[in-house]
Amino acid sequence: MSANAGIASNPYLSHELPPATWNQMIDINLTGVWNTTRVAVPHILAGGRGGSVVLTSSAAGLKGYAHISHYTAAKHGVVGLMRSLASELAPSSIRVNSLHPTQVDTPMIQNEGTYRIFSPDHPNPGRAEFEVASTATNKLPHPVGRGGRRQQRPAVPRLRRGRYITGATLPIDAGTTL
Template identity: 50%
Template structure:
């Protein structure tokens, strides 16, 4: 018996990192998966996004669990593109119960020196892209009439301010209000909506030179060890970086019946970082 037997889940940003981890774990708990990522470029992101091969690998890992998967190359900024994949996924897999709006980007710049495109890309993907993903998918949960669960990936950045991340933090804070309004709107249909707020996670978003420089601006050529010295101090528990699977545990809890009366909440997964 899996925690998600018979369910279908839609996961954005599933090509790698946390999204892949959520999708594969959900499959191992019995869910079929609709997984999207994008091969489009977002010009202001200082590290490569996932590739088509990454998403194919996620699909392979899901199929290895014995579950079915429908994948699509869709940019969360493109409502029609996302809606088409979800439509196809629901037609193939028969229903939709769970949505995890996880896709996101990260760039850094001082607030008053940031270009308009750095600001706008981040809002477009991290805030508007989440709304578009939910608009494209949640109506399928409603149509099923069985209730369901939505998890939105926000960040510890909504609680703990870091210089050079105003655009990212503003988008992630916007997600909390989006979540709260939707939790209220969807409660009568027994659809729960929550946000998760991870501290630093060991994914390609953070394991790159731009992130190392964000955390160690005083060093000429900071590397991973320099980066981890700082991230370890951000956390109270003795850990420098969380792994994607550490976030998946909480996301799985929220989408499962174990959390059937949890809605409208912000779940910190921050190793005590907000203390």
């Protein structure tokens, strides 16, 4: 079973974040993942054969980022949820792990708010400025949109088959969390 929930928003300094924006981010990016597990785990337990749960977090679930504290907090929360579930479900042979991708070419990041996060000094940043700034955060040369989703796809079956892997965070991030 995989749980993946994610939205982005405009950048804010943490102390200037509107409470409604904070709540929406936590509700979707963290509570959405929890709701998925809350519904799916009883079915996995009822099967009596063990299993695997993979939660999608983000590179922001492993390190802090300025101007997106609400996103970072939600994705760190996914890690905490994963570790709690891994502890709770291990006696039933259910493994729980999390994936931590870098920027992936999706509508969630291809928008003005994200462009401004990555290019705050540019008066009107677009995709080109975002791609340069985003790629610069990675240790490996990984332009956004050239393999991000394809690189994540093989990780889920590997985690599902890993009989002794539980409670693990797997960065798929071109080295951005180094």
